[in-house]
Amino acid sequence: MTENPTLSIMGLEDNIPDTQPGDADHDYFMQQALLMGEKALATGETPVGCVLVYDQKIVARGMNDTNKSMNGTRHAEFLAIEEVLQSYPRSILRSTDLYVTVEPCVMCASALRQYQIRSVYFGCGNERFGGTGSILSLHSDHTIDPPYPVYGGLFREEAIMLLRRFYIQENDKAPKPRPKKNRQLNTKVEYE
Amino acid sequence: MDVQDILRGIQPIPGDVTAVRTVQETRPPEEFADAYAAEVNLKCASKVIKALDKAYPRDASQPLNHLRRFAKHEHLSPTLQSTLLKADPSSTQTIFVLIPPPLPDVASLKDLLTPFAPPGSDITLTTLRVPLYAPLNSAQADKWTKSLWPVLFNPAAPRGFVAPPPQILTRARDSIQPKAGRYLALAYEVAREAEQSGLGRGVGAVVVDPEIDARLDDEIIDDDEGDDKRWSDAVVAVAGDARYSRLEGSTGPNPSRLMYNADVEGGPELHALMRVVDLIAGKRRADDHDDTSASPPLRPLEAHFLSQSDTTFSSTSNPTHQTTSTSTSTPETDPDTPTNPEKFQKTESGAIPVPSTSVPTPTSTSTTAPPETNPRIRSRTQGGYLCTDLDVYLTHEPCLCCSMGLLLSRFRAVIFPRGGRMRTGGLASEPCIGPVAVADSGEGGDNEGGEGEDKGDVGSGKEEGNENERLYYGLHWRKELNWRALGFEFVEAIAGADGNGESVQFHA
Numbered sequence: 001m002t003e004n005p006t007l008s009i010m011g012l013e014d015n016i017p018d019t020q021p022g023d024a025d026h027d028y029f030m031q032q033a034l035l036m037g038e039k040a041l042a043t044g045e046t047p048v049g050c051v052l053v054y055d056q057k058i059v060a061r062g063m064n065d066t067n068k069s070m071n072g073t074r075h076a077e078f079l080a081i082e083e084v085l086q087s088y089p090r091s092i093l094r095s096t097d098l099y100v101t102v103e104p105c106v107m108c109a110s111a112l113r114q115y116q117i118r119s120v121y122f123g124c125g126n127e128r129f130g131g132t133g134s135i136l137s138l139h140s141d142h143t144i145d146p147p148y149p150v151y152g153g154l155f156r157e158e159a160i161m162l163l164r165r166f167y168i169q170e171n172d173k174a175p176k177p178r179p180k181k182n183r184q185l186n187t188k189v190e191y192e
Numbered sequence: 193m194d195v196q197d198i199l200r201g202i203q204p205i206p207g208d209v210t211a212v213r214t215v216q217e218t219r220p221p222e223e224f225a226d227a228y229a230a231e232v233n234l235k236c237a238s239k240v241i242k243a244l245d246k247a248y249p250r251d252a253s254q255p256l257n258h259l260r261r262f263a264k265h266e267h268l269s270p271t272l273q274s275t276l277l278k279a280d281p282s283s284t285q286t287i288f289v290l291i292p293p294p295l296p297d298v299a300s301l302k303d304l305l306t307p308f309a310p311p312g313s314d315i316t317l318t319t320l321r322v323p324l325y326a327p328l329n330s331a332q333a334d335k336w337t338k339s340l341w342p343v344l345f346n347p348a349a350p351r352g353f354v355a356p357p358p359q360i361l362t363r364a365r366d367s368i369q370p371k372a373g374r375y376l377a378l379a380y381e382v383a384r385e386a387e388q389s390g391l392g393r394g395v396g397a398v399v400v401d402p403e404i405d406a407r408l409d410d411e412i413i414d415d416d417e418g419d420d421k422r423w424s425d426a427v428v429a430v431a432g433d434a435r436y437s438r439l440e441g442s443t444g445p446n447p448s449r450l451m452y453n454a455d456v457e458g459g460p461e462l463h464a465l466m467r468v469v470d471l472i473a474g475k476r477r478a479d480d481h482d483d484t485s486a487s488p489p490l491r492p493l494e495a496h497f498l499s500q501s502d503t504t505f506s507s508t509s510n511p512t513h514q515t516t517s518t519s520t521s522t523p524e525t526d527p528d529t530p531t532n533p534e535k536f537q538k539t540e541s542g543a544i545p546v547p548s549t550s551v552p553t554p555t556s557t558s559t560t561a562p563p564e565t566n567p568r569i570r571s572r573t574q575g576g577y578l579c580t581d582l583d584v585y586l587t588h589e590p591c592l593c594c595s596m597g598l599l600l601s602r603f604r605a606v607i608f609p610r611g612g613r614m615r616t617g618g619l620a621s622e623p624c625i626g627p628v629a630v631a632d633s634g635e636g637g638d639n640e641g642g643e644g645e646d647k648g649d650v651g652s653g654k655e656e657g658n659e660n661e662r663l664y665y666g667l668h669w670r671k672e673l674n675w676r677a678l679g680f681e682f683v684e685a686i687a688g689a690d691g692n693g694e695s696v697q698f699h700a
Contacts, residue, residue, distance in 0.1 A: 070572055070577070090438075129596075143663075145454060
């Protein structure tokens, strides 16, 4: 760990911008997703977090779990959906929104379509695996399930910084850990 | 036992394994740029090349080796002949040289070429279009040669991320072909079990470790029937669909399978591919202490292969056989004598099978040399990682979610029957009908086997028209994605080989 995650969480909360009443809810939910990302970072997982929101309430939270589970499909979205299904019927997902720090990957974008999620809000785009606009557009492509709307860019910089803080770490599990002492955290985020 | 009966009863499905082309191949990018052509004295050709290469060094990042550097008059396309050949069309004293992009300054280029101009004339630069990327097949090369500038097709040229390297693809196909029909037959049994249980649709997945598979081939099996009995030893896990496992129990096939109602479909984490990935992950976590995971209950075939995976295959593959050998056979001829468990580990020391006990053991039984348990699915601490280097055989083309899931799991290869294509699938890259033959023409003898079948395999047209329209993602090998796998279709020799055999559309 190159940074104290607690400090960053504090930083985030100081950072709540003044917004319209309607937007405040979106901000709150995305910040909760970012907290899940922080939790993932603290446990050595790729820092992606999400929350599922039904009827203005968070009904499930998820974070990446691929390293611990040894299962490359255990993305934050899958964990959150698993949690919501423990207490609710599947059909509530049709009235549920997802807030996720990084654009859903191709796998998750398809899963969300199959689960007929109502809408998806994400932080930063995913240039390597993104399934809702970056590489494929599975939220809107022709298939047997209805499309869902996607809104990107909510707390984009914070989501990017989470990922950067993860990738700047030395990977002590690698056969030859690469020293990254001299690397500096780039705190500037360019606009698309 | 039931499972043993099922395994004994499995007959290989006849058919051929053929690579699923990549979307880069089925929808190749065609990018063009301007170039110059100039008529020069034929005798100066090699000097012209030297002068050009010295003045304008080639850019290694943009190889243009597919463009011929010279064209004789008769090699020019009809269009170029009409614009380039002015005075003396029958002249054999001159040849045309190509100056590829990036285009140099016209004046200095003319100065450079003037010494090589045809006798009695000046250098004239003519602008033309050339393809920037090498052709993917000879048909494309011919097309460009006839319309643009002479183009060469080199089947051995590196293709980057456009498609898997041909030698790797061919080697994998050749190793998969002999047993694919059998592994798929097992996948259908797993699917049948899933459907009969009422907990899922009739979709099955079988995961094979190709390294164990290759070593099985190398094993000398003394027993006449040994080969048959041990065919499933390279199978490390199987799983069927369980999408109805969260619903109220039903006995026999679940009536929900007769329609598509999203609310009762469970989710992709209950699809066969995702479940088999999770079973393997569970074995990888075998040494973890705080492992808590809940999954749908295992069905007999699933439980059988999962328990098999706890041990080396040679010591447990045939429990019944082992019992008889204990009393009757000698170590030299006993096929069940435990072989060195090291053999089945993926160590750097290689694949030399260590002959098992050549010295007779005192009691002459196979149980005196119990192997250490080296699981066929290695745990995290033994170096196991996700599903690296494994192959997965599926009864249906996996849905987009599972297609990406298998990439994220780092499978080496995925094999599904052409008859199991799905409208919701993520792997096919083109309709069965149509352009398949285009790429085959002129590629010489490097496509044996299944390719011949392809041409006669005309689709039913189901995939066309508004109702059943589908998209072709070819997700297994896309240059934009970080992970790639080899994708193969199994073309059944008998019937049903015309695409989607399911009457109900769902996500497999």
